[in-house]
Amino acid sequence: MARCRIGVDVGGTFTDVTVLNCENGDLRIVKILTDVDEPWRSIIACIELGGIELRSVEHIVHATTLGSNLLLGQVGLVKPRIALITTKGFRDVFEIGRQNRPSLYNLFFEKPKPLVPRNMRFEVEERISTEGEIIKPLDVEGLRRIARKIKGLVDVVAIVFLHSYVNPVHEREARRILVEEGVSAEIILSSEVDPHPGEYERTSTTVVNAYLKPLLSNYLEKLLGELGEKGFNSKILVMQSSGGLTNISRAVETPVAFIESGPAAGAIAVAYYSNMYGHELSMGFDMGGTTAKASMIVEGDPLITLDYEVGGKVHSGRIVKGSGYPVRYPFIDLAEVSAGGGSIAWIDEGGTLRVGPMSAGSSPGPACYGRGGVEPTITDANLVLGRLSRILAGGEIVADESLARKAIGKIASKLSLSIEEAAYGIIKIANTLMSKALRIVSIERGIDPRKATLYAFGGAGPLHAAEIAVELGVREIIVPKNPGAFSAFGLLVADYRVDLSAPYLKPLREESLLEVAELLEKLSMRGTKAVLEEGASESNIKVVGMLDLRYRGERSSLTIPYVENYNALLDVFHRKHLETYGFRSEEEEVIVDTVKVTVIGITDKPVMPRRRVEEHRPVATGFRRIFDGYNWIDSSVYSRSMLKPGALLKGPSIIESYDSTIYVPEGFTAVVDEYESIRITCR
Numbered sequence: 037m038a039r040c041r042i043g044v045d046v047g048g049t050f051t052d053v054t055v056l057n058c059e060n061g062d063l064r065i066v067k068i069l070t071d072v073d074e075p076w077r078s079i080i081a082c083i084e085l086g087g088i089e090l091r092s093v094e095h096i097v098h099a100t101t102l103g104s105n106l107l108l109g110q111v112g113l114v115k116p117r118i119a120l121i122t123t124k125g126f127r128d129v130f131e132i133g134r135q136n137r138p139s140l141y142n143l144f145f146e147k148p149k150p151l152v153p154r155n156m157r158f159e160v161e162e163r164i165s166t167e168g169e170i171i172k173p174l175d176v177e178g179l180r181r182i183a184r185k186i187k188g189l190v191d192v193v194a195i196v197f198l199h200s201y202v203n204p205v206h207e208r209e210a211r212r213i214l215v216e217e218g219v220s221a222e223i224i225l226s227s228e229v230d231p232h233p234g235e236y237e238r239t240s241t242t243v244v245n246a247y248l249k250p251l252l253s254n255y256l257e258k259l260l261g262e263l264g265e266k267g268f269n270s271k272i273l274v275m276q277s278s279g280g281l282t283n284i285s286r287a288v289e290t291p292v293a294f295i296e297s298g299p300a301a302g303a304i305a306v307a308y309y310s311n312m313y314g315h316e317l318s319m320g321f322d323m324g325g326t327t328a329k330a331s332m333i334v335e336g337d338p339l340i341t342l343d344y345e346v347g348g349k350v351h352s353g354r355i356v357k358g359s360g361y362p363v364r365y366p367f368i369d370l371a372e373v374s375a376g377g378g379s380i381a382w383i384d385e386g387g388t389l390r391v392g393p394m395s396a397g398s399s400p401g402p403a404c405y406g407r408g409g410v411e412p413t414i415t416d417a418n419l420v421l422g423r424l425s426r427i428l429a430g431g432e433i434v435a436d437e438s439l440a441r442k443a444i445g446k447i448a449s450k451l452s453l454s455i456e457e458a459a460y461g462i463i464k465i466a467n468t469l470m471s472k473a474l475r476i477v478s479i480e481r482g483i484d485p486r487k488a489t490l491y492a493f494g495g496a497g498p499l500h501a502a503e504i505a506v507e508l509g510v511r512e513i514i515v516p517k518n519p520g521a522f523s524a525f526g527l528l529v530a531d532y533r534v535d536l537s538a539p540y541l542k543p544l545r546e547e548s549l550l551e552v553a554e555l556l557e558k559l560s561m562r563g564t565k566a567v568l569e570e571g572a573s574e575s576n577i578k579v580v581g582m583l584d585l586r587y588r589g590e591r592s593s594l595t596i597p598y599v600e601n602y603n604a605l606l607d608v609f610h611r612k613h614l615e616t617y618g619f620r621s622e623e624e625e626v627i628v629d630t631v632k633v634t635v636i637g638i639t640d641k642p643v644m645p646r647r648r649v650e651e652h653r654p655v656a657t658g659f660r661r662i663f664d665g666y667n668w669i670d671s672s673v674y675s676r677s678m679l680k681p682g683a684l685l686k687g688p689s690i691i692e693s694y695d696s697t698i699y700v701p702e703g704f705t706a707v708v709d710e711y712e713s714i715r716i717t718c719r
Contacts, residue, residue, distance in 0.1 A: 047101060053082040079098075127157045176209075195210050195223065230365075278535060302526055319331070321501060383447055396409045421662055490513045498515045538631050564577055587627070664701070676692065685706050
C-alpha cells in the first residue's frame, strides 16, 4: 500500500479522519459519530472503516477538544485530584483572581469554582525577590510535612512560588524533596509551564496544566496502545492551540497548549487555501455538530492571541472575562458560539425562541437521528425545510423527518406558528448568532468583512454560509473539497511550532538591546533544536523574535516584533500603545517584561491538483421542495462527486456529498473551480 499521512480531528459530535496519499496527493475522508466515553475508539473505528493499513502510515496528526470538554464538565471524564503548594501568604491567589466581573450588575454572581479546593492548597515559607535573589530560604521541614499529608491522596501537584520565573531554584528543590518523601504524583512547576510575571495568571495556567495532564496522558496512552496492537509503529504529532505541531511528549508535558487544537486546525486549513488562492483577507466559518467557530486570516496567517480563558462562559462569541480560568499560551484568535447542528432550540420564560447553548451532541443527537433525542435542533430544522437529505455521512445516519417535525412541533404550537415557520425561525436565529462570531474576528479587530473571502466548512457550515454572507456583505464564499473534514485536512498542512520565552524585566535602552539580542539568540537556538528533532529541515526554519513592552507602572504589556534599531522599536511600541489604549507617552520609561521567540519548522505540503476547467451546466440528480421562509419552492439537487471543474449552477440548488451539504439560495450562483472548490457568489 502507498505511504500516507493521517489527520484525526476528534470533535464533540463527529470524529473526522483525512488520509493523504504521499505518492499522488489524493485525499479521502472517513467520518463517524464520536464515542464521548472512549474517544480513542472512534479513531480506531475510522481507520478500520477506511481500510487504512497502519504499517503504511508515515505519521498521524491529532487534534481534540478533550481538554476543553473536561474543563466544561463533560460527563464521563474523570477529574484528577490536585494539590497546590505555594509561597506563604499566597494560598488564595488562585481563588481571588482579578476584579473582572462577568455580570457587572448581578448581585448573585459566583466566581468559577477553584480547580483546587482550599484544603488542598498549602503554603510554605520561602521568598525570592523580583531580581532573583533568595530573601528567605525554602522551609525544607515544612515542605516535608506537606509531602507526608498529600502522599497517596493526589494525582498531581502544582508548585507555584513567588517570582520563580526569575529564579526557579526553590521550585526545583521542592520537587526533589517531594520525590524523596515518596510522593508519586505528577509534579508540575510554574517556572517550566509559564515563566512570566503575574502570580494569578501564572498560577491559573499551571493549575489548568496540572488538571489536564493525567487525562491527556491516559488518553494518549490508550490511543497508542490500541494503535500499536494494530501494527502502527510510527509517530503521532499533536496540534497546538497556536496552530503548530509538536510531538506527544511535549503534548503530555504541557496539555494546556492544546486545549483548542481542533478549531485551530480549521484556521490552518483556511490559511493554506488563502495562500494557494492569493487572498489577502479570509474568514473561516466552521460549523460542526456542537458549535460554530470563526477565524480571521490576514495575508496568509491566522490572527494569534495570548489573552484567553478556558472553561468559562461565551456570550455572542465573546469569552466573558472573569468567567473561566486564564491561560497564557498562544491561541489562534477564535470566536465561538453554541450554534452547531445539534444545538437545541427552546422557548425562554418570556416566550422568545432561542437556540443553544445546550446541544444534543452525538448521543442522543438531533431528534431526526432516531437515537433517543426528542429536542428540536438546527439539524432537525434544516431537514424539515428540505435543505438536508435523509442520508447523512454516507449512510452512517438515516434521518427521520417525522421525528424532526414532532420535535419542532412542540415549540411551533407554543409560538402559534406552522412547523415550517418555526424551523425557519430556528435557522434565522442561528445565522444571526454565527454572524456575530464572524463580526468579532473581523469588525472588532478593525477589519472590514466585505473585503474578505468567506471559507465555509464543517458538516453544517456550507448549509448556512450564503445567508450569513448576505448579513456580513461578503461577496464570495469558497466551500473547499471535503468541507466536513476540512479541519482534519488542516492537520496535514500545519507546520512545526515552538514558542519560548524568558523574563527580562529591565528598562529598554539602546545599550540593553545587546543583552536582549543575546537572549533572543539563546531562545532561537533552543527552539531550532526542538523543531529539528521533530523532523523539520534546517533550510525550512523561520524564527520570529518579539518583546513584551509596557510603560513603567503599567501592569499589562504589548507584544511588539523585535527589530535591531532602538528608535524604530520604540516608535512601533508607542504607535501600538496609541492604537490599543488611545494615548502614547514618549517621556515615560519603557520596560521589557519578556523576550519571546517563535520557531516554525515549515513542513512539506501536499500540492492540490489543478483540474481542467470547461464551463458547462451540470445535470441535476433530482429535485426537492424547500421552504424559503414564505413559500415552498422547487430546488435542484446535485451530487458533488458528479460536478466537474467549470460546472455552473444557479440557486435555489442543493449540492450533496458524503460529508456535507451546500445550500445555494435563489439569487446566488455556484461554480466549481480548478481546485474542485465550489465558489458561491450573489448574482
